[in-house]
Amino acid sequence: TGRRLAVPSTRDEIAALGATLNGLLARLQEALERERGFVADAGHELRTPLAILRTELELAARPGRSWEELVEAVSHAGNETDRLIRLAEDLLLLARADNAQTFLRPGPLALPDLLATAARGARTRAAERGVSVVVHSPSPLSVAADPDRLRQAVDNLLDNATRHAPAGSVVEITATSSPTGTVTVEVADRGPGFPEEFLPHAFERFHRAETARTRDGGGTGLGLSILQAIAQAHGGQATARNRSGGGAAVTLELPTDAAPDHPQHRSCT
Numbered sequence: 001t002g003r004r005l006a007v008p009s010t011r012d013e014i015a016a017l018g019a020t021l022n023g024l025l026a027r028l029q030e031a032l033e034r035e036r037g038f039v040a041d042a043g044h045e046l047r048t049p050l051a052i053l054r055t056e057l058e059l060a061a062r063p064g065r066s067w068e069e070l071v072e073a074v075s076h077a078g079n080e081t082d083r084l085i086r087l088a089e090d091l092l093l094l095a096r097a098d099n100a101q102t103f104l105r106p107g108p109l110a111l112p113d114l115l116a117t118a119a120r121g122a123r124t125r126a127a128e129r130g131v132s133v134v135v136h137s138p139s140p141l142s143v144a145a146d147p148d149r150l151r152q153a154v155d156n157l158l159d160n161a162t163r164h165a166p167a168g169s170v171v172e173i174t175a176t177s178s179p180t181g182t183v184t185v186e187v188a189d190r191g192p193g194f195p196e197e198f199l200p201h202a203f204e205r206f207h208r209a210e211t212a213r214t215r216d217g218g219g220t221g222l223g224l225s226i227l228q229a230i231a232q233a234h235g236g237q238a239t240a241r242n243r244s245g246g247g248a249a250v251t252l253e254l255p256t257d258a259a260p261d262h263p264q265h266r267s268c269t
């Protein structure tokens with residue numbers, strides 16, 4: 001707890017100013033603590049793959065390795081390196097997303113085509129487990145957004161959905177446009193859904209619902225925060241809920257005239 005101004009008990013401008021400044025100090029402190037937590041989490045996430053990488057390299061360098069052992073160690077080291085690269089890319093993206101002006105390269109894009117391509121990409125992996133991916137999208141549906149970022153947001157959702165979807169189930173991508181000038185993309189699955197207590201934290205960086213941080217069981221917990229950063233940079237928002245009948249549904253909502261850095265959407269925390 002930081003130091004605060006002693007606010008006089010008078011009800012004048014000085015008291016009001018004191019209270020305002022204290023509020024500002026409290027918010028600054030919160031922001032600082034959040035950043036500190038983020039750096040600590042990032043450090044933690046970097047440490048594990050780096051430690052594994054080091055072990056694998058040590059194994060590979062030991063005298064008397066057979067060719068097979070060598071190949072295996074190097075291939076494991078390669079996997080961990082890939083993980084580190086992904087992590088670095090995710091962290092860079094989150095850092096850059098704060099500035100929508102330079103982060104986004106918006107242009108008109110055909111949303112149904114983008115969703116169809118994303119679905120095709122996800123099917124390869126989903127099909128191994130008998131999970132199908134279907135797209136419901138009204139055909140003329142265009143939105144001014146950054147196509148690459150939008151694709152990345154949808155890919156993150158599809159990755160989550162197909163990972164949690166039970167064998168033989170259907171993952172649904174649904175695009176809708178509302179007369180109020182928003183376009184909504186929802187990815188829904190029939191998996192276990194989100195634990196209720198996790199929902200308020202779903203978009204926090206590094207937050208995961210599964211407690212076990214297994215090596216290959218899941219990701220780093222950045223996918224949904226990246227989705228939210230992309231949504232907010234467009235002046236939109238992301239929401240997560242559980243479906244009636246079971247399963248998770250995550251929605252990305254974008255204004256049809258998505259203007260980057262729209263003043264009313266910038267939060268000042």
Ligand SMILES: Nc1ncnc2c1ncn2[C@@H]1O[C@H](COP(=O)(O)OP(=O)(O)OP(=O)(O)O)[C@@H](O)[C@H]1O
Pocket residue numbers: 156160161164189191192193194202207208209210218219220221222223224225248
């Ligand atoms: N479709 C879903 N069904 C159930 N739980 C989900 C679903 N999507 C996400 N979650 C939960 O939310 C957590 C955060 O998701 P997020 O995409 O941010 O991270 P991740 O998938 O663990 O890692 P990353 O996306 O960085 O590879 C997940 O760890 C998982 O516990």
Ligand SMILES: [Mg+2]
Pocket residue numbers: 156159160219222223224
């Ligand atoms: Mg994910």
